[in-house]
Amino acid sequence: MLNPNEPIQRRALQRQLHTFVVYAEDKPGVLSRITSLFRRRAYNIGSMTAGHTDVPGVSRLTVVLESDDAEARLIEANLYKLVNVLKVEDLTHVPAMKRDLALIKVKANAEARPQVMQMIEVFRARIIDVAPESLVLEITGTGDKIDGLLEILSPFGIIEMVRTGGVAMTRGSKATTVHPHFVHALVPQDENS
Amino acid sequence: MKRTGAQLIWEVLTREGVDTVFGYPGGAILPAYDALVGYENIHHVLTRHEQGASHAADGYARASGKVGVAIATSGPGATNLVTGIATANMDSSPIVCITGQVGSAVIGKDAFQECDITGITQPVTKHNYLVTRAEDIVRVLREAFYVARSGRPGPVLVDITKDAQNQEVEFIWNEAPIALPGYRPDLSALPEEFDRAMQLLSESKRPIILAGQGIIMSGAEEELRKLVEAAHVPVALTLLGLGGLPDGHACNIGMMGMHGEAWVNTAIQEADLLIALGMRFDDRVTGDLATYAQNAKKIHVDIDPAEIDKNVKVDVGIVGDLKTVIATFNERLKPQKREAWAKYIDESRGEAEQHDILQAADEGTLYAAHVIDELRKLTRDDSIIVTDVGQHQMWEAQYYAHNQPRTLITSGGLGTMGFALPAAIGAKMACPEKEVWVIAGDGGFQMTACELQTCAQEGLDLNIAVINNGYLGMVRQWQEMFYDKRYSETPISSPDFVKLAEAHGLTGARVETVQEVAPAVQASQGNARTILTEFRVVPEDAVYPMVPSGKALDKMIRRPRKEPAIRQDT
């Protein structure tokens, strides 16, 4: 349910990128359960990353997808129905940092190289491999920033590129924001704090 | 105390209070079947197909409120369970399915009868497990029973490798506590939401309660009755909600939806407040969402937060167990009277009843309605009716009167033909003292008719009514109404049902006229074993009223007042 005091109609209809952080038990098949849920309910995942956390046995996923607020609450509710999911945060309306990482292999012969290096500097990317005819760059930043670098590099010729998809974290010292419907949601570390 | 994994399965089942399981043996589950011999407290019913086992477990669960158990071997045994699992999932029925799996060393090697059943059933179970070590069996099975019955109930599948069944481990019951840190079935409602709900109810002049199966699963029948009497609110029921409020109760206005009563659907469209209790606004009950109860504020109470705002956006959503939530409503309620609204609904009911086939002149034609009406008169309030899927299912819902919960067992969400007979076997095993009726169509009955032999082997006393219209009637009805009467592949022949029953060592009977119905029903009741009675009804009758799929709820096709043609002899 949406908070009755909020102007639900306007916000609910607005589609935007929602970023969810999902804590799940680190068990075989959990990723498949989560992707299967998105497939079955016809939610279109923009990106999804998964990795360990500081708590043994707990993994953390960042899922980015386009939805409106009403659908976002349903996505959250459905994620909670997965028995292995511990906690879900929707970071869309809270101050949060979002980062993507990309490796880019770009053509850069002796002639083009100085120009490429200049761009790299502006975007604070790093060179991690050098070959006679190409460079491999590493860049972290928001999705927009990476898009920007790619656009500028494309005239030189991008040979290969890989992006991790977004990861995200709230700002400030508080760790989480949990929807009031799901107040029981906890990861083991919460109980101690 | 050392036990094999196979013995541990039965140890847990025993401690979970399981007295009956439904299943079919095979290679990968052989160790479990071998160990079963040592557990005389557990009765195993050998169904004739694993689909029958999962439906029977489902029927057992729905009749008793306890967890039903089905067991099968790997590969084809496991895949045969799937239809029953999906059926239980759609109707939130608590079952635990145990399957054997090939040895853990050959998983992923396409071993004989290997099949990724946890992968296959992932979208149709509440949760599932693959167990490869005997030491996990006790914990996992305990979790499976807990997950299946708690919160919004549902099916859980536990796939156990053959080597895990064979391993010996130390068995200490208390040392296998359940470990489900992410599972929270006990969400409770927020207090502000009650305030808003009570305010909407006190302001409403034309409220309707939409009561679903949640009332029955939560055991909230008494709370519901108190609520509707104090607040004077008419109650419409979903198909699976029938029995949640006695049919004879003054506030019970009947079933809603595609084949709901005309006055009920009209009243929903004209209401100023809908209070949905344990129902999920399925498309079969809402019709076109854009025109659904447009002027009504909406309150939705459900135990599953993912149901709130799923199909119908609501003004107040309350997440919680209905029994507690309605009890809280009742504490806060100020009694109200809404005479004008009640009178209005009563009047439109009177008008609609003139369309009823039972009011029509008797031309000697046997309609399914006659059969159901006779069953209503001759059975008891606690008799259990298990229906299949199709026209007969809707006629049962319209013409039978369910006055107690758990007296109608039917596949609502998935609409699974073939459900009735095996589910009735499960219901009878759960409630041996109750009279159990199967009402099935000639089409659906043929899908799982092999379970007649299960009735014979178990010596069960079921009453089976096959409503034979010579057609896949519900599909024929759609072809009649929406496909220019092109009856593509809907005429269906049947075996001689009397001989079929006899071939299984059971009794068969045939009824072709209205006069024969009551004596046949009584004869069936008097028979101590399973008896199949075939009712040859008019071939081309249709279920009315009908809201065409995707149309507004009050745009119903009504029964033409002109009588349909007398049935031709086939």
Ligand SMILES: Cc1ncc(C[n+]2csc(CCOP(=O)(O)OP(=O)(O)O)c2C)c(N)n1
């Ligand atoms: C397993 C399955 N297959 C197909 C359908 C589609 N279907 C719904 S009702 C129906 C006809 C049922 O015919 P019958 O059992 O004779 O019952 P009747 O409608 O004639 O009462 C069919 C084919 C279904 N619900 N389930």
Ligand SMILES: [Mg+2]
């Ligand atoms: Mg038929």
